[in-house]
Amino acid sequence: MVSDVHNPASVIALRGVTRRFVSKSGVQAALDGVDLDIARGEVFGIIGPSGSGKSTLIRLLNRLETPSEGRVEVNGVDLSGLDARALSALRHKMGMIFQSFGLLSSKTALHNVAYALELAGTGTSGTRRQRALDLLDRVGLSAHAQKYPAQLSGGQKQRVAIARALANAPDILLCDEATSALDPEATQGILTLLAELNRELGLTIVLVTHEMEVVRQVCDRVAVLDHGRLAEVGTVEQVLFAPVSAAGRALSKHILPPPPDGVGEGAVTLTYFGEVVYSDALSAAVQGLQARFSVLSGQVSHLKSGPYGHMIVDMAGPHRAEALARLRARGVSVTEAVQ
Amino acid sequence: MIGPEFFANIDPAEIARASGETLGMVGASLLLSLALGLPLGVWLSVTSRQGLSPHPLLYGLLSFAVNVLRSIPFVILFILLIPVTLALVGTSLGVKGAIPPLVLGAAPFLARLVENALREVDRSVIEATQALGASKRQIILHTLLPEALPGLIAAATVTAIALVSYTAMAGVVGAGGLGDLAVRYGYQRFQTDVMVVTVVLIIALVQGLQMLGDALVARVSKK
Ligand SMILES: Nc1ncnc2c1ncn2[C@@H]1O[C@H](COP(=O)(O)OP(=O)(O)OP(=O)(O)O)[C@@H](O)[C@H]1O
Ligand SMILES: [Mg+2]
Numbered sequence: 001m002v003s004d005v006h007n008p009a010s011v012i013a014l015r016g017v018t019r020r021f022v023s024k025s026g027v028q029a030a031l032d033g034v035d036l037d038i039a040r041g042e043v044f045g046i047i048g049p050s051g052s053g054k055s056t057l058i059r060l061l062n063r064l065e066t067p068s069e070g071r072v073e074v075n076g077v078d079l080s081g082l083d084a085r086a087l088s089a090l091r092h093k094m095g096m097i098f099q100s101f102g103l104l105s106s107k108t109a110l111h112n113v114a115y116a117l118e119l120a121g122t123g124t125s126g127t128r129r130q131r132a133l134d135l136l137d138r139v140g141l142s143a144h145a146q147k148y149p150a151q152l153s154g155g156q157k158q159r160v161a162i163a164r165a166l167a168n169a170p171d172i173l174l175c176d177e178a179t180s181a182l183d184p185e186a187t188q189g190i191l192t193l194l195a196e197l198n199r200e201l202g203l204t205i206v207l208v209t210h211e212m213e214v215v216r217q218v219c220d221r222v223a224v225l226d227h228g229r230l231a232e233v234g235t236v237e238q239v240l241f242a243p244v245s246a247a248g249r250a251l252s253k254h255i256l257p258p259p260p261d262g263v264g265e266g267a268v269t270l271t272y273f274g275e276v277v278y279s280d281a282l283s284a285a286v287q288g289l290q291a292r293f294s295v296l297s298g299q300v301s302h303l304k305s306g307p308y309g310h311m312i313v314d315m316a317g318p319h320r321a322e323a324l325a326r327l328r329a330r331g332v333s334v335t336e337a338v339q
Numbered sequence: 340m341i342g343p344e345f346f347a348n349i350d351p352a353e354i355a356r357a358s359g360e361t362l363g364m365v366g367a368s369l370l371l372s373l374a375l376g377l378p379l380g381v382w383l384s385v386t387s388r389q390g391l392s393p394h395p396l397l398y399g400l401l402s403f404a405v406n407v408l409r410s411i412p413f414v415i416l417f418i419l420l421i422p423v424t425l426a427l428v429g430t431s432l433g434v435k436g437a438i439p440p441l442v443l444g445a446a447p448f449l450a451r452l453v454e455n456a457l458r459e460v461d462r463s464v465i466e467a468t469q470a471l472g473a474s475k476r477q478i479i480l481h482t483l484l485p486e487a488l489p490g491l492i493a494a495a496t497v498t499a500i501a502l503v504s505y506t507a508m509a510g511v512v513g514a515g516g517l518g519d520l521a522v523r524y525g526y527q528r529f530q531t532d533v534m535v536v537t538v539v540l541i542i543a544l545v546q547g548l549q550m551l552g553d554a555l556v557a558r559v560s561k562k
Contacts, residue, residue, distance in 0.1 A: 062470055084474065091472030102467025105562050106485045115481070119473045148561040164471070174470075 010037035011172060011204050012061060017070035019056050019228075030056040032228040034070070040171075043198050043205045043304065045215040045236070047251060048225030054208040057225065058176050061206060062094045063087060074172070092120045095165025099177035101157045103149040109136060109160045110145040116167035135163035139193060155186025162193065173197070175207045179214060191218050195304070212254045216240065220304055224248045236303050241271045241310065241333070259312045259337045260296050267296060267337035268324065270311045276331050277307040285326040291317035312337050348530040353520070358540060360434050361516035364506045365544075367434075368441035369499050376446040376498070377491075379405070380453020381479060387454070391465075391475050405447040413444050413505050417512055437514035441505050449498040456490030457483055489560040496552025500545050507541060517541055 014036040020029050030053045038044045046054050059065035060072050063079050072079045074090065082090060103112050113132035117123055123131065136145050139159040149157055158178060165173060175194070179187040195218050197203045209215060215222045215236055222239050224231040224247050231245035240256065243249045259267060272281070277300060286293060298311035315323060324334050379401070385391045386398040411419070417440040421431045424439045460483055468482040484491070510518020517537045525534025 064466065064469060088472035088474060091470055094470075096467070096470040098463055098467060100461070100463040102461075102463040102470075104464055104468075104482060104486055105461075106488060106559075116471050119468075119471050119477055119481075150562050161467070168472075 011040045011075055012036070012038040012206070013071075013073040014057075014060070015071045015073075017057075017060065017067045017072060019053070019060065019065060020068045029228050031060075031067075034228075034230050036223060036230065036233065038204065038206060040204055041198070041202045042220040043194070043207060043218050045219035045222035046206065046208045046225060047210065047212060047215055047222055048231075048247065050210065052225040053228040054210070054225055055176055056228075058174050058206060058208045061172075061174055062091050062096060064096075092168040093170045094172045094174060095162075095168075095170040096174040096176070097158065097161045097165050097178045099180045101149070101154075101161045101181075103157055103160055103164075105149050108146050108148055109141060109152065109156075109163075112149070112160055113164045113167055116164045120168045122168065131167065132163070135166055136160070138166075139163045153186065154182050155189055158182065158186070158190050159193070162190075162197075166197070170203075172204045172206065175205065177208055177210070180209070180211075187214075194218055212240070212251045216255055216301070216303060218304055224251060235305075237273065237305065237308070240303075241308075256299065256310055257297060263296060263312065263337055264314055265338060266316045266320065267312055267314045269335045269337045270313055270327065270332050271308065271335075272330075272332040273303075273308045274306050274331075277309045279330070281327060281330040281332055282313075284330075285323045286317075286319075289317070289319035289323055291315065291319040291323040293323075346532045346536070348524065348532050349536060354536060354540070357515065357517045357520040357537070361503070361506050361518070361541075361544070364434050364437050364441060364509070364514065364516055365499060365502045368438055368445060368502055368506075369495070371438065371442045372445040372449050372498060372502070373495060375442065376449030377453055379446065379450035380494075381457065381483075383450060383454040384457040384483075385475075385479065387458075389458070389462075391478060405450055408443060408447040409451070411444075413440070413508050414512060416440055416444050417509060432513045433515050437506065437509040437516075441502060441509065444505055445498050445502050448501060449494060452494035452497060453491060456487045456494050459490055460486045489556045489562075492552060492555045492559065496548060496556075499548045499552070503541060503545055503548070 014034050017031055017034045018029055019031040020027050034057065046057055048054050056065055060067060061074065063082070066080065074094070079090070104115065107115060110129070110132050113135050114128045117128040117131060122128070133142065133145060136142050139162050141156060141159050141163070144152060144156060149160070152160065179190050182190065191214065194205055194207070198205050207214070207219065219236050221233065221235050223233045224239060224245060226245065226247035231247040232239060232243065239248050240252050243252050282293065293313045293315045296312040296314055298309070300307065300309045302308070327334055383398065383401055383405070386394040386401065388395065420440045420443060424431045424436055427439050428435045430436045464486060465478060465482060468478050473482065506514065506516050507518030507521070510516045510520070511522050517540055521534050521537040524530040525537060
């Protein structure tokens with residue numbers, strides 16, 4: 001299993017962050033003692049059920065929200081110490097996109113993007129226009145530059161929002177449920193675009209979602225939130241295939257179905273990554289042995305880090321142990337399905 | 340049947356003069372109400388609980404002042420203000436004397452409508468603008484006001500129409516205009532024809548303002 005590479009030079013660091021809200025029903029901690037490090041250039045997921053504190057967490061990163069306790073640092077700078085001017089400068093270098101897009105309905109797509117440059121006071125109206133056109137071209141919307149948000153589909157609106165978020169060449173992009181309002185096809189388009197931006201620009205992306213599928217497709221690492229607490233943090237492989245928290249296990253079940261009913265004593269769960277996926281590991285494992293297998297459930301798909309296979313296989317016969325040893329020797333993780 | 344003799348008392352020059360006075364009063368007081376009510380409405384919106392800079396005490400005071408002015412019937416406000424009007428414009432009569440009470444009656448009304456129009460601006464748009472590093476001033480001038488423009492025009496239209504009815508009332512207490520004509524000739528001298536013509540003109544004015552406002556809203560609305 002890939003280990004959790006902790007980068008000491010983290011771009012974002014949270015230390016003992018608690019955020020309490022006072023409401024009629026009393027004081028409630030939306031976040032409770034969260035420590036987190038996000039490394040430069042990674043796509044970092046924040047996942048958890050509704051109300052677990054995901055939005056509160058991501059909004060702390062550009063100080064749309066402030067902690068009740070603890071510290072939030074971006075590029076080594078404690079955000080609580082920033083004055084209005086420094087905060088604006090920080091936000092220019094940190095793009096953010098939202099579930100509901102947040103585009104100005106009174107401005108065209110082009111003007112929405114140019115507006116971000118205008119707010120930052122960069123360029124002349126001519127250069128801003130050109131840069132906005134280039135950005136719209138980058139997100140595949142050059143044909144729609146003169147349209148108003150009301151004339152665009154959800155996926156197109158989110159692309160305009162991405163172009164706007166990138167206008168001032170930020171090195172961090174925050175996404176709060178950026179695909180939650182979109183249909184599956186538009187969701188794929190946006191996720192692909194985010195992955196490209198991460199790869200091509202080295203953009204650090206922090207992505208809040210309640211869907212493990214989104215994490216599976218684009219994230220390097222993921223933090224699982226549960227009632228405002230950090231249930232676990234790890235690589236997507238870890239959280240998906242070896243979750244250590246109850247919340248993590250519940251989420252991984254959305255991607256990896258539990259063993260079918262009536263799975264027998266001899267069933268094993270096989271998990272493998274990379275080249276093995278395309279190899280003959282399974283058939284080679286039983287070759288020449290008194291062992292046979294049948295696949296009870298299985299899935300082969302991709303993580304950001306590469307392909308994976310995940311299967312529940314009924315392995316039987318006198319040489320069962322030998323066959324499983326061969327699989328392990330090929331780098332397949334083998335665990336008994338019935339524990 | 341109503342024949343030409345029904346309109347025997349109509350003096351076109353007099354009607355034209357009164358119409359001009361009404362238009363002048365509505366126009367001038369609308370402009371001044373906008374100049375006062377728009378900033379006041381922005382102030383209300385900004386200091387409100389969900390606003391950009393919540394300030395419960397200031398909001399409470401402003402809101403109370405607005406409510407007080409709005410709850411005084413216009414005719415009474417007009418009379419109450421006579422000393423102030425005299426001090427401001429030197430007379431409490433005629434078009435000039437009507438402007439201060441008209442503005443003081445309409446500006447708080449408009450301010451409340453402006454506050455509501457600004458409240459209608461999508462929260463996510465304001466948040467996205469904040470995330471882009473906009474200052475409060477930039478958010479108000481370049482996000483809130485442009486986004487609320489259709490609502491603001493609708494608010495100005497409602498205010499203009501309210502001003503038409505205020506001017507008619509002001510006419511009763513000496514301000515001139517169509518209201519004055521209706522009362523002096525139509526009511527006190529039983530010249531029904533004058534009454535009918537002035538009422539028709541006032542209806543036409545209200546209708547025209549509404550149509551103009553609706554057309555402008557349709558033109559600027561991109562939703
Ligand atoms: N401004 C606020 N005032 C009071 N309570 C709040 C506020 N913002 C968030 N909360 C509370 O904090 C908790 C966490 O909210 P948050 O929006 O961070 O959750 P979330 O994980 O983003 O949920 P969702 O998936 O529904 O978006 C919730 O119980 C919410 O009611
Ligand atoms: Mg949320």
